[in-house]
Amino acid sequence: MNDILSNFDRDTGSAFGSLLNDVVRLSYVLHLVLVFPLLFFSLRINVDELLFPKSSHLSSDAHRFTLLTAALLGSIYLGSVLFPSIWTLFQFIGLTTAVCISLIFPAALVLRVFMERQKLLDRNPCGIRIFMERRELLDRNP
Known part of the structure; x- marks a missing residue:
């Protein structure tokens, strides 16, 4: 109802x-x-x-x-x-929530981690940056 x-x-x-x-x-x-x-x-x-x-x-x-x-x-x-029927609103909210949880929030989290890592690399002096990039290469190729 x-x-x-x-x-x-x-x-x-x-x-x-x-x-x-x-x-x-x-x-x-x-x-x-x-x-x-x-x-x-x-x-x-x-x-x-x-x-x-x-x-x-x-x-x-x-x-x-x-x-x-x-x-x-x-x-x-x-x-x-x-929206006189609350069920229309519930269906819209449910659809929006499902899309956000499955697609938008994971992508936003990945972008935030990537951007913070980029800021960290941009702030560090050259020696620390080379060390971090070398460590990243070693992590990729065990």
């Missing part, structure tokens, strides 16, 4: 069925009310670091804080209107 809460609209036939359904629905609401600000805080900090890596901390710039918060909340609300 597209609506998780629709599972709790049936009468179970017990004396406390409707009360239990109401308690479960309220617990979902309470969970969302308490968890969303925590997730949104980390999202806002990470998006700020991604978009403005050289600028000051987000708490010191009220204008940037307000604009970033409004843009993120607007995009979240727009996404919730554009």
Whole structure:
């Protein structure tokens, strides 16, 4: 079902069925009310670091804080209107996660290790560089 809460609209036939359904629905609401600000805080900090890596901390710039918060909340609300079925979003996220785990993350890790090794070779004096390249050749040909 597209609506998780629709599972709790049936009468179970017990004396406390409707009360239990109401308690479960309220617990979902309470969970969302308490968890969303925590997730949104980390999202806002990470998006700020991604978009403005050289600028000051987000708490010191009220204008940037307000604009970033409004843009993120607007995009979240727009996404919730554009995707009325949560299963469509789950399928998209699952597909994206599978591609990232199998292809993107390993390639990014290899590139990062390669670039850091290149930086190390570029920083070292000539003698150490020759030693490291010689050791690399010996590692390739045992």
